[in-house]
């Protein structure tokens with residue numbers, strides 16, 4: 001009887017702990033999980049903001065701060081469209097940004113630009129496939145675009161791209177003359193879940209090779225992965241980027257969105273949002289974008305650099321037309337208006 005009573009007491013105590021301690025914690029974890037929505041962190045003061053490493057690090061300790069990843073599309077330094085994202089990485093957000101830009105331009109009856117130029121942070125297979133699907137000309141750099149032009153890289157005999165490839169018999173040849181034969185294909189998923197078909201080639205025997213230290217770190221034989229689709233896109237991007245127009249667009253890109261961010265963040269000292277939450281912050285940036293475009297339009301008018309749209313003016317004329325400016329204003333205005341209404 002005594003033992004039964006003791007066991008009942010123990011059970012009651014455990015149920016009490018479960019109800020009072022564990023269940024509230026479980027509910028809390030579930031709330032955190034839903035706020036995270038696939039992210040690694042979120043700020044308690046603004047659940048939509050993610051902790052990101054900022055460029056301005058006043059404390060010098062790499063402190064993480066709640067922030068958003070803002071993407072802008074510009075034309076002649078006028079903001080055409082802006083989108084807000086919660087990921088630190090730029091690669092997975094390009095598609096969403098382009099879709100939003102397409103919708104914005106469609107709202108004012110304008111087509112998408114023919115060419116897309118961006119920095120190397122956007123060069124992924126998923127983005128390249130989307131650009132191809134949309135029929136845009138690809139001037140998007142890929143990671144390693146500048147490094148591959150260096151002499152040390154081009155002359156490194158161990159690098160995968162410098163190995164001799166025999167297309168008829170489908171094998172690579174390593175610096176020791178050994179064949180890296182095709183073994184199998186596999187599907188690799190990116191962080192965003194995009195599948196890539198990869199072909200694997202393996203060396204037959206790397207034991208006792210005197211060049212092994214320079215060649216690879218693997219404990220087994222050397223294996224190389226080839227993604228033919230990505231390779232095709234990269235070859236196309238490389239050709240475009242080295243063309244006359246590509247060189248012009250590369251030069252132009254460095255003074256397009258970067259100068260806009262410089263204007264907003266450095267010249268106008270807009271380093272911190274006043275509002276919280278993705279929607280409110282988007283509205284705040286929208287108003288800022290409209291102000292930026294108006295200011296640019298005004299300063300261009302003052303310098304008398306705008307010319308009225310004439311019937312004989314070619315569409316790719318570098319001179320900025322009034323129509324282009326009004327369209328950029330319309331784009332930002334429609335987007336901000338819809339956000340405010342929501």
Ligand code: SF4
Pocket residue numbers: 174175176177178203205206209210211212215216222
């Ligand atoms: S380590 Fe293997 S793949 Fe590299 S050079 Fe030697 S034999 Fe060739």
